Structure formats: C-alpha cells, structure tokens
Amino acid sequence: MAGRWNNFGFYGARGVPGWVALGREMDRQVTGIKSPVDSARGLAARLRYLTRSPAGMESMRRAGITARQRTIDAWVEKKQKPRRANLQKIDAAYWDLRRRNLGVEWARRLAERGTRIEIHPVDQSQVQAQNPTRVRDIPVRRMTVRGHRIWDDIIQAWIDEDGEMLDIAWDEIITDIGSDYDAYSHVASIGFGI
Known part of the structure; x- marks a missing residue:
C-alpha cells in the first residue's frame, strides 16, 4: 500500500x-443546495430532490429516516416540520444521494x-x-x-x-x-x- x-x-x-x-x-x-436544512427553502429543496426517485427514498432509509410515507408527504407539502433529528438525517440523505448521483456521472x-x-x-x-x-x-x-x-x-x-x-x-x-x-x-x- x-x-x-x-x-x-x-x-x-x-x-x-x-x-x-x-x-x-x-x-x-x-456541490449542492446552499440553504441550510433548517430553513424553509433548504428543507423544501432537499425533500424535492430526495422524494422524486426510489434512489432518494433509499438514501433516506440509509440515513435512518423511519417516518411513514404519509409523514414524509406532510413534510413535502409543508403541513408538518420534521424534528431536529430528522432534519439532520434529511441533510445526510441529501448529501449521500448527491455523492451517488455525481459518482455515476463522474464514472x-x-x-x-x-x-x-x-x-x-x-x-x-x-x-x-x-x-x-x-x-x-x-x-x-x-x-x-x-x-x-x-x-x-x-x-x-x-x-x-x-x-x-x-x-x-x-x-x-x-x-x-x-x-x-x-x-x-x-x-x-x-x-x-x-
């Protein structure tokens, strides 16, 4: 080595x-979304990116998000705000998916x-x-x-x-x-x- x-x-x-x-x-x-995950804009952009594909949903599972689909839908529709722990997991899932998507393109x-x-x-x-x-x-x-x-x-x-x-x-x-x-x-x- x-x-x-x-x-x-x-x-x-x-x-x-x-x-x-x-x-x-x-x-x-x-590179990715500059707005922090705890801002309305940052959360909305991350959730849009994560929920538009099965790969995004898989990234959320890898990040440890165990919320039901209806809860995730409520987050997307801005009817409910995720708890702080879930905000951090959403951010981790977002960056995980960004890395994976960029990896495919780079390869x-x-x-x-x-x-x-x-x-x-x-x-x-x-x-x-x-x-x-x-x-x-x-x-x-x-x-x-x-x-x-x-x-x-x-x-x-x-x-x-x-x-x-x-x-x-x-x-x-x-x-x-x-x-x-x-x-x-x-x-x-x-x-x-x-």
Whole structure:
C-alpha cells in the first residue's frame, strides 16, 4: 500500500496520505443546495430532490429516516416540520444521494476520457528550516489517469467511504510515476477536474 514512508513527519514534512487527499478533492467538488436544512427553502429543496426517485427514498432509509410515507408527504407539502433529528438525517440523505448521483456521472465521463491529476508533494518547509540535508527533491507531478476500472474503483470507494480501497486505488495511480512513486504516498494536495 501507499504510505511506506518510515516515520513520516519525523523531520518536519507535512502532508496527508494520497488517498485522503484524493477523497478530499472529490468531496470538494460535490456541490449542492446552499440553504441550510433548517430553513424553509433548504428543507423544501432537499425533500424535492430526495422524494422524486426510489434512489432518494433509499438514501433516506440509509440515513435512518423511519417516518411513514404519509409523514414524509406532510413534510413535502409543508403541513408538518420534521424534528431536529430528522432534519439532520434529511441533510445526510441529501448529501449521500448527491455523492451517488455525481459518482455515476463522474464514472461515465472519467472512463471515457480520463482526467489530468496534479499532485503536490509534501510541504518540506519545516524540514528545510530544521535539517536542510533531509530535504528531498520532489516535483509537482501532472499525469492523466485513464481506465474504466480504476475510476470505477475510486468512485465506489469514495461513495462507500472505504479508505482501504481508496488507498489501493491511489497506489495504482502512483505506481505509474515510476521508481520514485513512493515519494507521493503522502502529499500536500491533489487537484483535478471532472
């Protein structure tokens, strides 16, 4: 697996495992309703999004919403307001469904054409200040990641919040760098467009 640096950070390098940065970048790209769930507008928009498909109803079940259909209908029709605990579950269900829907779209687009990833190496400014002989020359890397299987694995691991699978996928990406691939097991950040 990626992350074989012995005593990472011992000399002051700062960063996160590459798979964590990959997941964070995907999370950053998830957009949705800006209004909070406890506002009338935010609640109405989330409920519309969730109740228009069986997948939305499944997301509500995954989030732990056990209300009957007539109660959910009352929420949609603004005849009844969900309790605070259900508001939080509605918000969780909304973001779960957004991730899943975006994942499907991303998988289709990325499998067809791949995407260019920019990998920013660990921050070594503290290493430079404390022990300059320990600074490694690690350049920013830009590479195109293609392949139906790799993106399917990445997206499914991200949706499932499966860090182990994301780590395996990250390992596959960085091995294409060559012999210095392990220098990118920890990174400062990752950027890419989907």
